[in-house]
Structure formats: C-alpha cells, structure tokens
Amino acid sequence: MNLLDNFKNPQLCQKLLHSIQNELDGELRFMEVCGTHTVAIFRSGIRSLLTDKVIHLSGPGCPVCVTHDSEVAAFLDLAQKNAIIATFGDLMRVPGPDKKSLKAAQAEGARITIVYSPFEALKLAQDNPHDQVVFLGVGFETTTPTIAATINMAAEQKITNFSVLCLHKLVPPALKALAGDPDIGVHAFLLPGHVSAIIGIEPYNFLATKHGIPAVVAGFEPVDILQALHLFVTMRREEKAEVVNAYTRVVANAGNPKAKEMVDKIFTPTDALWRGIGTIPESGLRIKDQYADFDAMRVFDLTLRDVPEIKGCRCGDVLKGKLAPHGCPLFGTACTPAAPVGPCMVSTEGSCAAYYKYQI
Amino acid sequence: MTTDRILLDYGSGGKASHRLIGQLFLKYLGNEILDKLDDAALLHISGPISVSTDSFTVDPIFFPGGDIGSLAVHGTVNDVAMLGARPRYLTCGFILEEGLPMADLERIVESMGRAAQEAQVYIVTGDTKVVPRGAVDKIFINTTGIGEVFVANPPSGHKARPGDAILINGFVGDHGLAILSQREGLTFEAPVASDCASLNHLVVHLLETIPDIHVLRDPTRGGLATTLSEIAGQSDVECRIFENSIPIRPEVSGGCSFLGLDPLYLANEGKFICILPQEYAAQALAIMQANPLGQHAVCIGEVRQEHKGKVVLETPLGGTRLMDMLEGEQLPRIC
Numbered sequence: 045m046n047l048l049d050n051f052k053n054p055q056l057c058q059k060l061l062h063s064i065q066n067e068l069d070g071e072l073r074f075m076e077v078c079g080t081h082t083v084a085i086f087r088s089g090i091r092s093l094l095t096d097k098v099i100h101l102s103g104p105g106c107p108v109c110v111t112h113d114s115e116v117a118a119f120l121d122l123a124q125k126n127a128i129i130a131t132f133g134d135l136m137r138v139p140g141p142d143k144k145s146l147k148a149a150q151a152e153g154a155r156i157t158i159v160y161s162p163f164e165a166l167k168l169a170q171d172n173p174h175d176q177v178v179f180l181g182v183g184f185e186t187t188t189p190t191i192a193a194t195i196n197m198a199a200e201q202k203i204t205n206f207s208v209l210c211l212h213k214l215v216p217p218a219l220k221a222l223a224g225d226p227d228i229g230v231h232a233f234l235l236p237g238h239v240s241a242i243i244g245i246e247p248y249n250f251l252a253t254k255h256g257i258p259a260v261v262a263g264f265e266p267v268d269i270l271q272a273l274h275l276f277v278t279m280r281r282e283e284k285a286e287v288v289n290a291y292t293r294v295v296a297n298a299g300n301p302k303a304k305e306m307v308d309k310i311f312t313p314t315d316a317l318w319r320g321i322g323t324i325p326e327s328g329l330r331i332k333d334q335y336a337d338f339d340a341m342r343v344f345d346l347t348l349r350d351v352p353e354i355k356g357c358r359c360g361d362v363l364k365g366k367l368a369p370h371g372c373p374l375f376g377t378a379c380t381p382a383a384p385v386g387p388c389m390v391s392t393e394g395s396c397a398a399y400y401k402y403q404i
Numbered sequence: 405m406t407t408d409r410i411l412l413d414y415g416s417g418g419k420a421s422h423r424l425i426g427q428l429f430l431k432y433l434g435n436e437i438l439d440k441l442d443d444a445a446l447l448h449i450s451g452p453i454s455v456s457t458d459s460f461t462v463d464p465i466f467f468p469g470g471d472i473g474s475l476a477v478h479g480t481v482n483d484v485a486m487l488g489a490r491p492r493y494l495t496c497g498f499i500l501e502e503g504l505p506m507a508d509l510e511r512i513v514e515s516m517g518r519a520a521q522e523a524q525v526y527i528v529t530g531d532t533k534v535v536p537r538g539a540v541d542k543i544f545i546n547t548t549g550i551g552e553v554f555v556a557n558p559p560s561g562h563k564a565r566p567g568d569a570i571l572i573n574g575f576v577g578d579h580g581l582a583i584l585s586q587r588e589g590l591t592f593e594a595p596v597a598s599d600c601a602s603l604n605h606l607v608v609h610l611l612e613t614i615p616d617i618h619v620l621r622d623p624t625r626g627g628l629a630t631t632l633s634e635i636a637g638q639s640d641v642e643c644r645i646f647e648n649s650i651p652i653r654p655e656v657s658g659g660c661s662f663l664g665l666d667p668l669y670l671a672n673e674g675k676f677i678c679i680l681p682q683e684y685a686a687q688a689l690a691i692m693q694a695n696p697l698g699q700h701a702v703c704i705g706e707v708r709q710e711h712k713g714k715v716v717l718e719t720p721l722g723g724t725r726l727m728d729m730l731e732g733e734q735l736p737r738i739c
Contacts, residue, residue, distance in 0.1 A: 057721045089723015160588065160663075266721055392664070402725040404716055 051265030057090075060270035065095045068277045073099045073229060075222070075365050077215060078236030079106035079393025080264050086402035088266040098273065101228075101365030102395035104218055104318060105236065107183045108134045109363060109387045109394045112317040114348040115211045116140035116387075118341075119180055122209060123154035125344055127176040130165035133158045134391045135180055139384060141351040162194035162208070169198075169206035178340045181208040186238040188212050188329060189303035192310040195331065195338045209340035210331050213316050215239050216247040217327035223255040228365050232276040233259040234269070237291045242307075244299025245289050252285040263291040310335055317348065319387065320360020359386035362395055369399040376400060410504040415534030428510060429530060432517035433496070437528040445528035447493060449552060454489035456480055457548040465512065465542055467586045469578075469598030470673070472545060473512035477519035478602045478673055479624065480549035485604040486620040486676065488558035488611055489551030491523060496530040497546040502537045512543065523602035525549070551604075555611050563618040564639035568707040569685035571678040573606070573692050574700035575599065576628045577656045580670025585659060594655040601674035606695045610678065614688050619679035626730045627669040631677060632715045633729040643715040645705035645727060669730045679707060 050056075076082060082102045085091050091100060104110045120140045123129060129146070136147045136158065150156045155175075159165050162179050169177035181191050191208060198206045215236060222228055235248060240261040251259045258279040262272035272290055279285060289295055307329070316328025331339040340346065356374050361367035369375055369388065379385035381397055388396035413420035430439060437445050458480050465472040477494065484491040496516070500509065520527055578599040585596065603622065611617060619639070623631035628650070636643045652667050660667045674697060680688060685703055692698030710716075715727040 052720060054721050086725055087719070089717075089719030089721050089725055092723040092725065093721060160590075401728045404711060404714065404724060404726045 048265065051263065051267040053267060057266050057270055060267070060274050061093055064098065064270070064274050064277055067281060068095070068097055069280065071097050071099060072231050072273075072276060072280070073101060074232040074234055074273065074276060075101040075103040075228075075230045076234040076236075077103040077105040077219065078234075078239065079109075079391065080238065081105065081234055081236065081262070081269065082395055082398050083393055084264045084266075085269060086398050088269070090266055090269060091402075092404075101230065102362070102369075102398070103222060103365055104321065104363040106388070106391045106393040106395070107187075107213065108138055108391035109359065110213060110218075110318045110320075111135075111138065111182055111211065111387060112319045112348075113141060113351045113353065114317060115182075117351045118209065118211075118346050118348055119146060120144055120149060121346060122178060122340065122344060123149040123156065127178050127344070128155045128157060128168060128172060129178050129180060130157050130159045130168055131180040132160075132182070135182060137384065137390045138387050139354070139390070162191045163197075166194050166198055166203065166206055169203055173205060176205050176207070176343070178344070179206070179208045181210045181212055184213055184215050184236070184239050185242045185307075188307050188311065189242060189300070192306045195310050195335055196306065198338055199335060204337070207338045207340040207343045208331065209346070210311070210329060211316070212311070212329040213318065214313070214327050214329065216243070217324050218318060218321065219248065219251060221321055221324050222364065223251055223257055225364065230257060230365065231280075233257060234272050235259050235261040235287075237261060237263045237268075237294060240289070240291065240295045240299070242300050242303050245287055245295070245297050248287045252287050256285045258285040259287045261287075261289045261291045261295050263294060320363040354385055357386040359388045359396070362388050369396040370403070372396070408506050410500050410502060410506060410509060410534055412502050412534050412536065415500070415532055421532065424532065428513055429532075432513045433520065433527045433530070435526045435528070437493075437526055438530070445493070445495075447528065447550070449492070449550065452553040454484045454487035454551040454553050455548065456483035457546065458483060459544060459546040461541070461544050462583065463541060464583070464586050465508065467598055468582050468595055470600035471512055471515050472543060473514075473516035474519040475600050475673060476545040476547045477516050477523060477525070478600050480547040481523045481525055481602045481604050482622045482673075482676070484549040484551040485607045486559070486622055487551070487553060488555040488617075488620070489553045490608055491525050491549050491551040491604050493526050493528045493550045494520065495548045496527050498530070498532045499540050499544040500532065500534045501540045501542050502534055504542055509543065519602065523604055557616075559617050559620040561619055561621060561635045561638040564635055564641050564643070564679045564707045565618060565681075566641055566707050566709040567682060568618055568679045569682045569703050570632075570643060570645065570705040570707065571680070571685065571688060571692070571701060571703050572628070572651070573603070573676055573678070573698040574674075575651045575653045575656065576623070576672055576675060577652060577660065577667030577670035579673040580627065581656050581659050581665075581667070583671070584663070584665070590659075590663075596653070596655055596659060599672055599674035601697055603674065603676055603697060606692065606697050607676065609695070610688060610691055613691055614680060614684045616684060617678060617680045617688075620676055622676045623672050625671050627667070627671060628677070629666070629668040629715065629727045630730045632727065635677070635679065636715050637713045639707075640712050642708040642711040642713075643705060644708050645715060645717050647717050648720045649702055649704045651700050651702055668727065682706070
C-alpha cells in the first residue's frame with residue numbers, strides 16, 4: 045500500500061467527520077488560502093459531507109485569481125511588444141480590460157509559449173538568441189525560488205535576452221489584511237502546504253498572537269484536511285489559538301532555508317496590488333536593482349496603469365470570502381468557465397471555477 | 405521512391421503522384437477496390453449504414469503505442485462501430501507538408517495498412533495533396549468510415565435509462581497522457597503508452613450476444629467526464645459514477661497529478677462506454693474481459709433520474725460532486 049493511501053482512508057475520514065460534528069460548539073468559519081486546497085475540498089467530496097455548522101470560505105489562494113486587472117493589462121501590453129512570452133498555462137485565458145486574454149493575443153499573432161518551469165523559458169531564450177524572451181512571473185512563495193534560481197542562472201551565464209515580469213505575491217501579508225478585516229469574520233485559517241514548505245510556520249505566528257485566530261498548515265489529502273478542521277474544533281474547545289504544523293511530512297517548521305536564501309538574493313519585498321483587496325504593503329516581490337537587466341518592467345519600460353474595473357464582477361468579494369461564488373449575479377450565466385468574466389472563473393483552482401465544476 | 409522527402413510535385417496529379425500512389429499507397433493499403441484506381445470506389449452495401457468522418461492532426465505524429473496513421477484508422481473505425489455497425493470501408497485524404505521525410509510517410513502508411521487489416525476494413529479511395537512548407541504541420545489525415553448497421557435497435561447517446569449499468573472496457577487517460585508527455589518531452593518512471601486500438605471486433609461481439617445495449621460511445625477528446633456529460637444531457641438522466649471503480653493506471657494518475665491534469669478529462673483512443681440494462685451487465689463484462697481490449701473492463705456506475713442532465717461522482721469518502729464537461733483545453737497550472 046502506498047503511504048499516501050493512508051491519507052485517503054475513508055474509515056479514518058468518517059471518524060474525523062463524526063468527531064468534528066459531535067465536538068463542534070457553534071459555527072466554524074474557516075478559510076483556505078490555497079487553490080489546491082479549494083479543489084481538494086470539492087474533489088474529495090468533503091464539502092458535501094461537512095456539517096452545516098462548518099462554513100468553508102475560499103480565500104485569495106489562487107495566484108491567477110489575485111492577479112490585478114492592471115497586471116493583466118501589463119501582460120497584454122507586453123504581448124504587443126516584439127518579444128516571446130513564456131508563461132504557465134493558467135494565465136492564458138485570464139480576461140483583461142476589454143475582455144482580451146493572452147489566448148486572444150496569441151490568435152492575433154503574439155508569440156506566446158506555455159512552459160512548465162521558468163528554466164524552460166530560459167532555454168527558449170538560449171535557443172532564440174535574436175529574440176527577447178519574457179517569463180510571466182506570477183505566483184506565491186511556492187514558485188518564486190525556482191524563478192529566482194532561473195534569474196541567478198541567467199546572470200551567471202550572462203544571458204542578455206531573458207527577463208521576468210515579476211508580479212509575485214506573498215501569502216502572510218494577505219492573511220494579515222484578511223485577519224484584520226472585521227467584515228470577513230474568519231474563525232480559523234487552513235494554511236497552504238506548498239507555500240509553507242518554503243517559508244516555514246514562523247511568518248504565520250501573528251495570526252494566533254495578534255488576532256487570536258487558530259491556523260493549521262495542512263496537506264492536500266482528505267485526512268490532512270479533516271485533521272486540520274478537527275484541530276480547529278479542539279482549539280476552540282480548549283479556548284486557545286495556535287499555529288500548528290500538521291503537514292510535517294513535507295513542511296519543516298523552519299521552511300526551506302536554501303530556497304529562502306535564493307529568493308532573498310534576487311528579490312526584495314515591495315507593495316503589491318491584489319484583486320479585490322487593493323494594495324497591501326510589502327506583499328509582493330520585485331527584482332533587486334543589481335539584477336535590473338532581468339526585470340521586464342524595466343527592460344520594456346512597462347508600468348501598471350489604471351484600468352477600468354470589470355463591470356459586475358464580484359471576484360474581489362469572493363476572494364475575501366464575503367460572497368460565495370454562486371452569490372455573484374454573473375455566476376453561471378454571464379460568467380462561466382467557457383466565457384469567464386473574472387479570474388476566479390478562469391483558473392481551475394479559482395473558487396468560482398471550482399463551484400461551477402463540482403457543486404451539484 | 406525517387407526522393408527521400410516529399411516534394412510539391414507529389415501532389416501534382418502527374419507522374420510523381422502516380423509513383424507515390426503505386427509505390428507507397430497501393431503497396432500498403434491496396435485491395436481489390438482501391439487497386440482499380442477509378443475516380444470513385446464502387447461499394448455494395450445494403451440496409452442502414454453508419455458513416456463517420458474525422459481529421460487527425462496529432463502532434464507528435466509518432467507516439468508510444470501508435471502513430472497518426474494507426475490512429476486515423478482506429479478513430480474512425482471506432483466511431484462507426486459505436487452506432488451498432490460493422491465497419492467495412494474507409495476513405496482516406498492526406499495533406500502532406502513539403503519536405504516530410506519519405507521514410508516517415510512510409511512508416512505511417514504501413515501502420516495504417518496494418519491497422520486496417522486488423523480491423524478488417526478496406527481503404528477504398530483516397531486523395532493526396534502536398535502543401536508548401538509551413539502550411540500544415542508534417543501530415544494531416546482525414547478518414548471517413550462506412551459500416552453496415554446490423555442491429556435492429558442501434559445504440560445511441562439518447563437511450564440511457566434509469567437503472568442501466570455503466571461499463572468501461574479498461575484504464576482511462578492513457579492516450580492523452582502519452583501524447584502530452586511525448587509532446588512536452590516529459591519522462592515518467594513508468595512510460596505511458598497510448599491505448600489506441602480498433603474496438604470493432606469486441607463491439608460487434610457484444611452487440612451480437614447482448615440483446616439490448618442502450619448506449620455505446622468512445623470517450624475520445626474531453627475524456628470520460630465529457631462523454632458521460634454528453635450522454636446525461638442527451639438522455640436527460642443522471643449518470644452516477646463511483647470514483648473508486650474508475651480504472652486509472654497509477655502512472656497516469658501520478659503523471660496527471662504532476663502536471664495538474666485530470667485523467668477523467670484526458671482523451672482515450674481504445675475505450676468505450678457501454679450503457680445497458682443491469683440484467684445484462686455481468687454477461688457484457690465477461691465478454692469484454694475475455695478480449696485483450698477489455699481485460700480491465702468494469703462497471704463504473706449506474707443511470708439514475710435524480711439530477712437530470714448531470715454526471716454525479718461519488719467519492720471514496722462517500723461524498724458527492726459534479727463531474728462536468730471539459731471547457732476548452734486543460735491548461736497546466738501554476739503551482
């Protein structure tokens with residue numbers, strides 16, 4: 045038997061579900077902030093099995109979804125330039141201002157290649173020495189180390205036709221904004237396993253110490269998720285709030301020092317724009333001045349310009365957990381995965397797309 | 405063969421075309437009807453016929469488990485058979501890119517010939533065009549298949565009824581993952597081969613033995629989930645699928661989880677869904693399992709009437725969720 049199968053064990057899950065139901069006092073509003081958790085909760089059927097007292101809020105956990113309109117506009121501006129764009133696939137369908145997407149730009153002749161890793165983009169630059177290759181750097185702490193390592197490698201190899209449009213975002217500052225928002229009323233945070241594998245658990249401590257909100261770093265199998273929910277119930281009963289690492293098979297409390305070192309070498313924190321939330325201080329990363337030659341913003345003289353908001357789209361409220369996806373008037377009618385209006389419907393890990401796809 | 409690459413001359417209709425036809429196409433695909441080389445093929449068919457056409461543009465043209473040639477035969481043969489027919493004839497149109505290595509074309513045509521022979525269908529008429537470099541990607545093939553419908557009440561996507569059993573003849577997702585990993589140059593611990601195969605002999609055997617088969621469909625593009633959604637919609641019923649029972653190879657499920665894909669949405673080229681009254685399910689499974697193409701056949705669910713037009717998946721935990729149709733192409737995710 046595969047070790048992972050233990051984390052899918054139906055009997056164990058049933059036991060945990062019973063304990064949650066029997067031991068929970070009052071209502072539990074928990075928020076996950078990782079698209080993989082969003083999908084896992086739906087796909088496993090956990091959502092359909094949870095008691096009504098447990099309310100699942102899907103937070104800003106999908107990097108595509110939190111990408112601001114102004115940032116999408118920057119991708120599309122870049123597509124107009126004479127460059128090859130290399131991107132992870134998720135970004136292809138994200139609608140920008142005028143409902144245009146990279147996919148539409150590609151049909152109009154923009155040179156866009158889907159890659160699975162930033163190193164592939166660097167190889168693309170090496171293979172096309174007469175073209176500028178730009179990698180669209182979107183993602184949380186999970187993806188930044190490899191992008192940092194790619195820039196580092198490009199610098200070491202003195203490659204002059206490769207750059208990154210750096211729009212990375214950081215999870216803890218977003219949690220800070222959410223925890224401090226009384227309208228949202230989150231009782232507990234399910235913390236992302238992958239991000240935590242890089243940053244460790246220390247950056248989340250403020251949730252418990254400052255806001256009194258329990259938080260659990262969890263994996264993505266059904267047992268992982270239910271165990272985290274049960275920990276919330278237990279902490280509530282014992283009237284304590286802690287940050288617990290329940291994903292020790294992957295996450296070290298100190299995170300991954302090597303990855304953090306690489307990120308620190310290339311990037312420095314900066315204010316960033318989040319869809320639906322706005323500017324959050326020090327919640328993004330920009331490329332350090334000494335690596336400016338690899339910063340597409342500077343190489344192509346791009347700016348994040350103000351763009352009109354998408355009319356009627358409530359993705360911002362959905363991302364903050366203030367509105368369930370099907371509460372948006374556009375959900376399932378004007379906004380579907382085939383013709384998404386907002387980014388939460390685009391990415392497979394977006395909460396609207398997950399609702400649309402999985403909710404009966 | 406006089407050149408080692410395809411030249412525009414080969415599509416001219418002149419001597420070069422004739423050489424290509426004689427030395428290559430007839431060599432591998434020839435039969436008493438095609439060999440006549442008239443403007444059209446003369447066929448003797450009686451009764452209702454099943455016709456299906458498909459164009460094959462797969463990239464890469466050679467992949468583990470098959471190639472564009474065998475796929476062009478299997479794909480169309482399977483579509484024709486799903487209507488309760490014995491596939492008999494195929495037509496075949498090639499669009500070749502100037503510069504295609506002759507050895508590649510020969511390998512593809514040889515493979516088509518072999519596939520047609522195994523499926524016991526004749527390729528009866530064909531056409532070849534050569535277009536300038538860049539106008540197509542190496543080779544595109546269109547095949548149209550014709551078959552004789554031999555059952556009185558042919559299966560159709562509209563005929564699923566509450567109470568029916570839903571069967572599949574084996575592992576899903578193999579073809580899609582094989583193509584994708586080959587295209588992207590990804591290698592996994594255990595290589596995945598396409599399941600590409602002609603299903604007509606197995607399907608005909610089933611139809612000859614089981615008196616009442618409601619639906620036969622091959623879940624190609626869009627995969628199992630999309631095809632079941634189509635059936636649920638066409639028949640206005642709920643397809644209830646038990647996730648635990650869907651056969652997926654560990655290497656396919658591992659590869660998918662790595663790439664952020666869902667095997668239920670990956671294309672299959674040697675699979676069919678069979679929906680029939682419960683009372684015939686065991687007999688149908690026994691027939692399928694006795695055939696190498698159905699060795700891993702299982703029942704994956706049943707037809708119900710609660711959520712009409714929807715596919716509901718029961719998860720191993722006992723929870724339920726929707727299994728919706730695929731939107732556009734599956735795109736790899738960021739993290």
